[in-house]
Amino acid sequence: MKTLTDHIVLAGGGTAGHLFPGLAVAEQLLRYAPRLRITFAGTGKPFEARHVKNSGFEYFTLPCRPFPRKAREALRFVMDNFAGYRAARRFLRERDVALVVGLGGYASVPAARAARALRIPIVLLEQNAVPGRATRWLAPAAASVCSAFEGIRPYLKAGCRVRVTGNPLRREFFENRAPARFLPDRLGGKRKLLVLGGSGGAQVLNEQAPLALYKAGTALGDWQIVHQTGERDLARTSHLYRKLGINATVLPFIDDMPGLLRTSHLAISRAGGTTLAELAASGVPAILLPFPNATDNHQRKNADVFSAGGACKTLDERELDGRLDNHLAAAVVELATAHALRVRMAHAMTQLARPEATRRVAKSIRLLLHSLQPATA
Numbered sequence: 001m002k003t004l005t006d007h008i009v010l011a012g013g014g015t016a017g018h019l020f021p022g023l024a025v026a027e028q029l030l031r032y033a034p035r036l037r038i039t040f041a042g043t044g045k046p047f048e049a050r051h052v053k054n055s056g057f058e059y060f061t062l063p064c065r066p067f068p069r070k071a072r073e074a075l076r077f078v079m080d081n082f083a084g085y086r087a088a089r090r091f092l093r094e095r096d097v098a099l100v101v102g103l104g105g106y107a108s109v110p111a112a113r114a115a116r117a118l119r120i121p122i123v124l125l126e127q128n129a130v131p132g133r134a135t136r137w138l139a140p141a142a143a144s145v146c147s148a149f150e151g152i153r154p155y156l157k158a159g160c161r162v163r164v165t166g167n168p169l170r171r172e173f174f175e176n177r178a179p180a181r182f183l184p185d186r187l188g189g190k191r192k193l194l195v196l197g198g199s200g201g202a203q204v205l206n207e208q209a210p211l212a213l214y215k216a217g218t219a220l221g222d223w224q225i226v227h228q229t230g231e232r233d234l235a236r237t238s239h240l241y242r243k244l245g246i247n248a249t250v251l252p253f254i255d256d257m258p259g260l261l262r263t264s265h266l267a268i269s270r271a272g273g274t275t276l277a278e279l280a281a282s283g284v285p286a287i288l289l290p291f292p293n294a295t296d297n298h299q300r301k302n303a304d305v306f307s308a309g310g311a312c313k314t315l316d317e318r319e320l321d322g323r324l325d326n327h328l329a330a331a332v333v334e335l336a337t338a339h340a341l342r343v344r345m346a347h348a349m350t351q352l353a354r355p356e357a358t359r360r361v362a363k364s365i366r367l368l369l370h371s372l373q374p375a376t377a
Helices: 018-034 047-053 071-094 104-118 133-141 182-184 201-220 234-244 257-261 271-284 296-308 323-337 337-352 359-371
Strands: 007-011 037-042 058-061 097-102 122-126 144-147 162-164 190-194 223-228 249-250 267-271 286-289 312-314
Touching: 007 018, 007 071, 007 104, 018 037, 018 047, 018 122, 018 190, 018 201, 018 271, 037 047, 037 104, 037 144, 047 058, 047 223, 058 296, 071 097, 097 104, 104 122, 104 133, 122 133, 122 359, 133 267, 144 359, 182 267, 190 201, 190 257, 190 323, 190 337, 201 223, 201 234, 201 323, 257 271, 267 271, 267 323, 271 296, 271 337, 286 323, 296 312, 312 323, 323 337
Parallel strands: 007 037, 007 097, 037 058, 097 122, 122 144, 144 162, 190 223, 190 267, 223 249, 267 286, 286 312
Antiparallel strands: none
């Protein structure tokens, strides 16, 4: 008889937005069942492999490739993903895997396809207000789709089992949280503005945010600026801040995001689902610039939910007349100089947080594992 010493695979990752919810769920599962064996399957990107191994989990690399944008990439797409499917199928069968959790994105597809072929149950995590291609394709075969947002059912086929859980986050995001009304005192009067373009950075933010902050001028006179650029633009963005005479801390990646958000007062950010969940958990108001090329415009849909809740200002670069840095500078000046408005937005952010999300997802997985155990006489 199977017990909770079963082996499960969490497949996907590639970016922090997909990977970190999976790590949060894995850590919660081990609190329920310390002997549970957990393996992550992913792209093999150094960022992903490093964080998984640093968290103490096994890691297995699968060949995979995103949906091709050009016809000449189609053959490579088919070959790599078929190789990933075969490798995943062999791994799942040989390691007696009981359950596969898809973390979202193209990297989750080979293992989930293999699980479906082997009749291994699948649970999917969906971080965005519009489900991605992988979720839409795999959802009919999934035992459950754990969604961060309400309203994804119309995008899925009838009969798909959806549970709105919220987006799983590491427990550090919910430790020692400062109430929104204390935002001005978090750094003893020194306020902090973050620029977040996702784990890989965002070229537009890396180019436009320094210009906007320069134009904001004296409105940011006593603010500390921290900018996450990704590896690619680190040197160029650092140089731009120096050229503009702005004293900013520029980092390729922020490891202690819970701690940094806990001491922050305002963020300029893309609108990925996991980033928004982290902002909500920390009560940090934001100026959101949704990635305009996101599949199915999902980042704008995410931002719309937070805008409707009064937690952010949204600047969609496709809808703006004139220079983006001018619009961003105006938004920064408005919020940097309006303490009461920031506090109201911070409170609205906290109302959108789902602190039970990690436990809800882990509980769903745990109950599904229990249901796979044969009844005893």
